[in-house]
Amino acid sequence: MRLVVIGGVAAGLSAASRARRLDRSLEIVVLEKTPHISYGACGLPYFIQGQVRSLDQLRVYTPEYFARERNIQVRTEAEVAAISHARREVALPRGERIHYDKLVIATGARRDFKRIRGADQPHVFKLDTWSDAERLEAFLKAKKPRRAVIAGAGYIGLEAAEALRAQGLEVILYEAGADVLGRSDPWLTKIVARHLERCRVTLRLNSAVTELPACDLAIVACGLKPNIDLAADAGIELGRSGAIRTSDHMETSFSGVFAAGDCSETMHLVSGSPGWFPLGTTANKAGRVAGACAAGARERFAGVVGTSIVRVCGLGVATTGLSEQQARQSGFDPVxxxxxxxxxxxYFHGRATEVRLTADRRTGRLLGGAVIGEHGVEGRVNVVATALHQRLPVEDFAQLDLAYAPPFSTVHDPLLVAAHELLKLLH
Amino acid sequence: MRLVVIGGVAAGLSAASRARRLDRSLEIVVLEKTPHISYGACGLPYFIQGQVRSLDQLRVYTPEYFARERNIQVRTEAEVAAISHARREVALPRGERIHYDKLVIATGARRDFKRIRGADQPHVFKLDTWSDAERLEAFLKAKKPRRAVIAGAGYIGLEAAEALRAQGLEVILYEAGADVLGRSDPWLTKIVARHLERCRVTLRLNSAVTELPACDLAIVACGLKPNIDLAADAGIELGRSGAIRTSDHMETSFSGVFAAGDCSETMHLVSGSPGWFPLGTTANKAGRVAGACAAGARERFAGVVGTSIVRVCGLGVATTGLSEQQARQSGFDPVxxxxxxxxxxxYFHGRATEVRLTADRRTGRLLGGAVIGEHGVEGRVNVVATALHQRLPVEDFAQLDLAYAPPFSTVHDPLLVAAHELLKLLH
Structure with a gap:
């Protein structure tokens, strides 16, 4: 029995490792198209910022480690050209064919540059992969650019803005949509915009970049798409989001073929619909389940509640669940x-933190939240996320037994203060 | 209609304020035996430590504020001598009697000094009230004590140890039981003991203080008891813990008489049994419900999961739910x-954090957890607490969609790492 995994970063290696743990006799081959596997891609902006001194600090495991410690064969620079499920084969460019009994597709995502005229110039970069970061850092050192343009105010765009400001560049951040972080949340956008202004980042909303503006350096942080060509060409079904549709065992429409990570859909436990949520944490969880099921176990990945966090020029910005607009689009009656x-x-240097909570008027169920501040942001959004996993009513949320001592919180935690305010609107 | 509230700190003032919000016409009288109301008692150790510069910084509201803004009459130095429920009256020492229609008892807790010989000396202090802190601080300034003894390694004892070490005193901390924080958790005790040793606090476990050892200063932080004499003398039923028994509307065995805060029991949502959990956060929540129900609403206080956090010489130590020993005593089969x-x-200065999780082998349900570390402790314990509120199985807990970005966490959050380890033992 041979398991082939296409993709050697988060989802792919989680799948391979989990399969090995459950089945010691399985032959496991991971095919990675780039020279780099198993690195903390989320750390790349902090390499540009100077917080991470060397890219090697982001490396987690090497192919040798996987071979020696986990009996997993990892081949780098091994791009799969096609999947032939009828023959249970993947084809590599030079004519090599590899048979599989089980297949995990973890091909990730890619930036779609095509819509931007001028994006093929040498001062235009992405910040998604090891090589992207390597090239960008070399450019910064060699060319000492002063004026940067970033296209896309998702988390990569915002992290890139922080990194380039820290390096002393002028930064203009363009966003095609009306909101940052793709959240449809004017409240959040307003706070982030105000903070960016203070940090002297120019934010231009409703400004799709179709032609690259004059600048010394540009980073394309928009147009992220699931990498589904390989799967789609093989005849595997896609979901409505455009990513690969899977069951909760992460199995695709082809029996024995699994998909996980940024190329595949994930169930959103609040909206109740599958969607595309490309994040490393989700990739690891889904990959783990894909690997387990590929190895014959019957594990499930229930889904996500849509939690994310980003540091924007020192400010923690975290969201989970649905914003009010998203909730309305999902058929709720939000408040x-x-x-x-x-x-x-x-007296413990308490600073203002901002909390927004959204609930369903009909059922009193909590639907989402956002937390913005300098301290404790991740902990508070995680409490909301945990409540969302279990469809907690606001009434119960308001009585959560949260930890309090003066160095850590306030006796009325901001989350509970918000919940009590929300209750007033629900009754 | 008149509501009388006995006690003017956390539970009492929460009750009075909530009753006022629901009923604008109610007459509300709060009787507080000391000269001080509405202050952050949890901040008192930090006043001793020097972090809080003046006790006035801990004051939240004054009696004048309550009179003016909430139409609540607060009388200080008004100790209630007796409750006569047959006459719906409370008696004050000088013969004054005050009629009530509804009564909230929020008499708090007190230290029982009787068992300690020598505790009546002038260098022996408590650290529970405004006056305690005032006296202790004056003594520290005037006498410059060098060797301190603390009796009791609960959170007050541990906070007092940090405060006195910060002031340069030698500290010996005696604890009658085998564990710190009353948690029956040898794992936790070992980590805290190791840390105290590093901070040069001598911890003596299994060492009840029956006679005060030689020292320049002693703080009694053991023997906390619910203040129930007034209620018990009136014939109000107590629970098995010795605190006042209440319904989930915080009503006592006397109709129209409510109790909340450190004098009363609270339901423990994990063990399923009521117990005595004297904490400010719980007092506020229970007080709020007591006030609402006294004003005629039918609100419920579901209970607590037993969350607490304390800073021990810079280290965050947080627990929630049941320890393994407590779980066994509650009839679970813990692992x-x-x-x-x-x-x-x-590269964001990540430091080691320690996580312990306990689950029930029979049902796979999470029963409790502890988190110890320098950063993010409160957030992580709150996630466990939120899961406990909803009886989350470890299997679901392991898939929680927690926030990740490098400045805030790790891609495999320590909580989820622990949950996956626990799953291995459950299957």
Whole structure:
């Protein structure tokens, strides 16, 4: 029995490792098209910023480690050209064919540059892969650019903005949509925009970049697409989001073929619909389940609640679940509150933190939340995320037994203050 | 209609304020035996430590504020001597009687000094009230004590140890039981003991203080008891813990008489049994419900999961739910794991954090957890607490969609690493 995994970063290697743990006799081959596997891609902006001194600090495991410790064969620079499921084969460019019994597709995502005229120039970069970061860093050192343009105010665009500001560049950040972070949340966008202004990043909303503006350096952080050509060409079904559709065992429409990570859909546990949520944490979880099921186990990946966090010029910005607009689009009757409160006791340098919670008027169920601040943001959004996993009503949320001591929080935690405000609107 | 509230700190003032919000016409009288109301008692150790510069910084509201803004009459130095429920009256020492239609008892807790010989000396202090802190601080300034003894390694004892070490005193901390924080958790006790040793606090476990050892200063932080004499003398039923028994509307065995805060029991949502959990956050929540129900609403206080956090010489120590020993005593078949992992990416100064999770072998349900570390401790314990509120199985807990970006966490959050380890023992 041979398991072939296409893709050697988060989802692919999680799948391979999990399969090995469950089946010691399986032959496992991972095919990675780039020279680099198993690195912390989320750290790339911090390499550009100077927080990570060398890209090697982001490397987690080497192909040799996988061979020696996990009996997993990892081949780099091995791009798969086609999948032939009838023959249970993947084809490599030079005519090599590799048979599989089980297949995991973890081909990730890619940037679609085509819509931007001028994006083929040498001062235009992405910030998605090891090589992207390597090239960008070399360019920064060699050319000392002063004026940067970033296209896309998703998390990569915002992290790139922080990184380039830290390196002293002028930054103009263009976003095609009306909101940052693709969240449809004017409240959040307003706070982030205000903060960016303070940090002297120019944010231009509703400004799709179709032609590259004059600048010394550009980063394309928009147009992310699931990498599905290989799967689609093989006849594997896609979902409505355009990513590969899977069951909760991460199995595709082809029996024995699994998909995980940024190329595939994930169930959103609040909206109840599958969608495309390309994040490393999700890739690891889904990959793990794909690997387990490829090895014959019957594990499930229930889905996500849509949690994300990003640091924007020092400010923590975290969201989970649905924004009010997203909730309305998902058929709920949403109501929201926003509050500002101290994140800790004042005498422990407590600073303002902003919390927004959204609930469904009909059922009283919590639907989403956002937390913005300097301290404790990740912990608070995780509490909301945990509640969302279990469809907690706001009434119960307001009574959560959260930890309090002055160095850590306030006696009325900002989350509970927001929940009580929300309750007033629900009754 | 008149509501009388006995006690003017956390539970009492929460009750009074909530009753006022629901009923604008109610007459509300709060009787507080000390000269001080509405202050952050949890901040008192930090006043001793020097982090809080003046006790006034801990004051939240004044009696004048309550009179003016909430139409609530707060009388200080008004100790209630007796409750006569047959006459719906409380008696004050000088013969004054005050009629009530509804009564909220929020008499708090007190230290029982009686068992300690020598505790009546002038260098022996508590650290529970405004006056305690005032006296202790004056003593520290005037006498410059060098060798301190603390009796009791609960959170007050541990906070007092940090405060006195910060002031340069030698500290010996005595604990009657085998564990710190009353948690029956040898794992936790070992880590805290090791840390105290590093901070040069001498911890003596299994060492009840029956006679005060030689020292320049002693703090009694053991023997906390619910203040129930007034209620018990009136004939109000107590629970098995010795605190006042209530319904989930916080009503006592006397109709129209409510109790909340450190004098009363609270349901423990994991063990399923009521117990005594004297904490400010719980007091506020229970007080709120007591006030609402006293004003005629039918709100419920579901209970707590037993969350607490304390800073021990710079280290965050947080627990929630049941420890393994507590779980066994509650009739579960517990199994636990302990892991150590980075709390953030290494290049963001990630430090080791320790996580322990306990689950029930029969049902796979998560029963409790502890988190110890320098960063993110409160957020992680709150995630466990939120899961406990909803009886989450470990299998679901392991798939929680927690926020990740390198400045905030690691891609495999320590909580999820622990959950996966625990799953291995459950299957």
């Amino acid at each position: 929201s509150v926003s509050i500002e409160a101290l994140d800790r006791a004042r | 636990s794991v302990s892991i150590e992992a980075l709390d953030r990416a290494r």
